[in-house]
Amino acid sequence: MSLASPIPRGRRTPWRRALRRDWQLYSLAVLPLLFFLTFRYLPMLGNMIAFRRFQPGGSLFGEYWTGLRYFRLFFTDPTFWNVFTNTLALGALTLVFCFPLPIVLALLLNEVRNRALKRFVQSVSYLPHFLSIVIVAAMVLQLLSVDGAVNQMLRAVGGEPVPFMQQAGWFRTIYVSSEVWQTVGWGTILYLAALTTVDGDLYEAARIDGANRWRQTWHVTLPGIRPTMVTLLILNIGTFMAVGFEKILLLYNPLTYPTADVISTYLYRVGIVSGNLSYAAAIGLFESVIGLTLVLSANAISRRTVGTSLW
């Protein structure tokens, strides 16, 4: 056990001693490590099939090398560039709406004096977070169907009903709105927590300097929650490329492919539905690498400029 021999600070324990002393702790890590190696790191190696010919039922890592054949294939595939553009567009729209709106809502909630009201609004706005994506998608389809609530309102103001889910032009609006509906309330939690830590004396000082409430918010509150904002921004950027695969899969259809089809849904259809696993793996690898690059660069930039970083 660790206590028999106090650990000398600043110097590493030799491995042999560490193992003898802590073998029981290490043994607890065996199964979790097995999980990470099998289901997280092995698939990373499995991406090798992007460079190899994969045969269903054959080796996990493919049969023989094909070099960059699959990469060349998708770089010259017009559909790929279409889904690539869609991914960027949906990712950017999601970031533009789903990142700032929780901050706004948290600031508004923070100004509420009535505790009960605040609690109630919070509880209600967290609710969508607990729903399955399937339920959210089903609700979207119901609300936007030709006989649904939205079209009823359109008719009430004299408009023609719109088959929203069948028109490519509507997909981005629908997708981003449903994301906002589902994530904004829950997104306020961290900001509300950060807001409680802003020093009250700073408001006092700002007030004495003649700052009104708006300026207090701008000069005291926002800088106070900046570390949280930056951290969440970096995390948001990290998921930029992985835009709501499951939700899109549930909401799109061939009619809306021109705007709805993203890299992940495309590689799902190419790889799993049509069985071109190597080709799909190449696309997936490309996507993961871009995602990792984005998060690393966002992190580096933020460390240089505002001094906040993830690690």
Next chain:
Amino acid sequence: MVSTQPRTQARTRQPAARPRGPRPTRGYRVFQVVNAVVLTGVVVVTLYPFLTIVARSLSDNAYIVAGEVNLVPRGFNLTAYRVVTSDPTFWVSYRNTVFYTVVATLISVVLTTCYAYVLSKRHLRGRTALVGIAVFTMFFTGGLIPNYVLVTSLGLKNTVWAIALPNAINVFNLLVMKAFFESLPVELEEAAAVDGLNTYGTLLRIVLPLSKAMVATMVLFYAVSFWNSWFAAFLYMDRQDLLPVTVYLRNLIAGATDATQTGGGLGSAGDVVQSAATIQSVTIVLTILPILAVYPFIQRYFVSGVMLGAVKG
């Protein structure tokens, strides 16, 4: 994960009395009114979809087709509820959901607890590497295709393991629990060691009894995510009698969407599609119900869990 030290100290302070000047100005009072209106709007927009689905589930088909059902049920009847609840497939899928959730949650909580406990021991040689192995997977994953190939070739298809194993540890949850273990007083474990308990004994008899609230939070985090998950089952389950209720609902809406496309023009859609609308609403309601029933009780665990993860991680 989040390196913002200063927040830790004042975490528990309540925001209520914010000293922002002696008396509110006129402009601020106007703002308060506008704010109340905006927040009421948020509540309405959030709840509206639920209410209209409930109204549709209780209405007569004919009124739905005519686009006359909004917040109030028209032609009130429970036929659709009877149809759905008398469908044995629905109950089989519900039972599957419960089974998958229980098995997967159990595995996840055990693995997460073990690893988080190991990671919380600051003196442990190689701890940084062990943390790194987990955290790296938050930002880089193998991706869909290699995972699919792996699960298929391990022969996990059509078993609960295809759902439980590939997502056994959520790294965010892991960091939350690690932060919690790190916050426990070291003295207790030292006393346990003096009393001759080994690591396993300390974890089981000293640490876990102190961590009941944390373990409960983990159970809820995982249970809700497995209850709601559908894609793993959709991908790896070929047989109807193995599908969870989320995939049951998915197949229902997918069927309706296909019918709308192949069927005649919109607005003159066939009978099948329209009856699906009530059936869909009922299925949605029956799937949401368990979540709604426990929501008031679980919500605060989630909130405190998320905050712990962000502040301490």
